[in-house]
Amino acid sequence: MNPYLITGPALISFSGGRTSAFMLHEILKAYDGKLPDDVVVVFANxxxxxxxxLRFVHECGSRWNVKIHWLEYTADGYDEVGFNSAARLGEPFKALIDKKGYLPNAVTRFCTSELKVRVMKQFCLNLGWTHWTNVIGLRYDEGHRVLKQLAANDARKERWTTSMPMAKAHHTKRGHVLPFWLGENADPINLTHDLPQGFDLGIRDYEGNCDLCMLKSRGALKRLIRDNPGISDWWQEREASITMRSAKATEAGRRFTTEYSYADLEREVAAQPFMPGLLDDENYEFDVECGLHCAPESEAA
Known part of the structure; x- marks a missing residue:
């Protein structure tokens, strides 16, 4: 049976990366371009x-004629928005930090569990669903994460059962996802050939969907700060605001990363010349799919 034939009620979690977009394309293809009414696609911004x-998510929906529900966290639940009205200045994330009074970090990843997982859960509950299939883009080459999610399914602690059709189909990043989007192009920025689908995400893996996610390597964060002046301002402001006003925050809760602050990174970039080896990190491939590899390992929704 085609693993991309999803039985509803089901929520397709679209992270906004190439992998989950490939998965959505294959699900649509399995249904001849039109999803059943009880299979919905959600992007949590x-x-x-x-x-x-944001442009990539919008383009996938427009080109493939599929409704993608854009959701954003609010202190009272969530709002449904669209490409034009979507927050671009970190408003949902800031609202969550203000409510918590401390910052997420690599161990306590409540940014994923609250801004994405819990928001999608509430959306499904509002549809009247009591149990559903949660479809995520974990690939065959992400074996340890797939096994963790299968174990979570066996535990049956949630209202949903997670489906990973890409893992079942043995689809991998190098063998399927990158050729689908980039074809013969080695670099998504400096294109040398036509794009197979006519469009692409247009960012390199280390850049990631979340602009300065704390799970990125130190080298990747410094490269991004160097290449994008001002990109760390929001992150520095959040760390500074928690340090000044929150009695609830422990030392760990005052930084996104315990080893350094974003202000430290900014100072290092200003003081050091660019070093070619800054991006050497075994985990950089996963940065682009924010919400896919974090969610199974984060706090339960």
Whole structure:
């Protein structure tokens, strides 16, 4: 049976990256271009997604004629927005931090669990669903994450059962996702050939959907800060605001990363010349799919 034939009720979690977009394309193809009424597509915007990500999500919906529900966290639940009205200044993320009184970090990733997982859960509950399939783009080459999610399914602690059709189809990043989007192009920025689909996300892996996600390597963060002046301002402001006003925050809760602050990174970039090896990090491939690899490992929704 085609693993991309999803039985509803089901929510397709679209992170805004190439992998989950490939998955959505294959699901649509399995249904001859039209999803069943009880299979919905959701993109949860944190307000810190790159503009390229927002354009990519919008273009996938427009080109493929599929309704994508754009959701954003609010203190009372969520709002449904669209490409033009989507937050671009970190408003949902800031609202969550203000409510919590401390910052997420690599261990306590409440940014994913609250801004994405819980928002999607509430959306499904508002549809009247009591149990559903949660479809995520974990690939065959992400075996340890797939196994963790299968274990979560066995535990049956949630209202949903997670489906990973890309893993079942043995679809991988190098063998399927990148050729689908980039074809013969080695670099998504400096194109040398036509794009197979006529469009693409247009960012490199280390850049990621979330502009300065704390899970990126230190080298990747410094490269992004160097290449995008002002990009760390929002992150520095959040760390400074927590340090000044919150008695609830422990030392760990006052920084996104315990080893350094974003102000430290800014100072390092200003003081150091560019070093070619800054991006050497085994995890950089996963940065682009924010929400896919974090969610199974974050706090339960």
């Amino acid at each position: 944190t307000g810190k997604e790159r503009e390229e990500t």
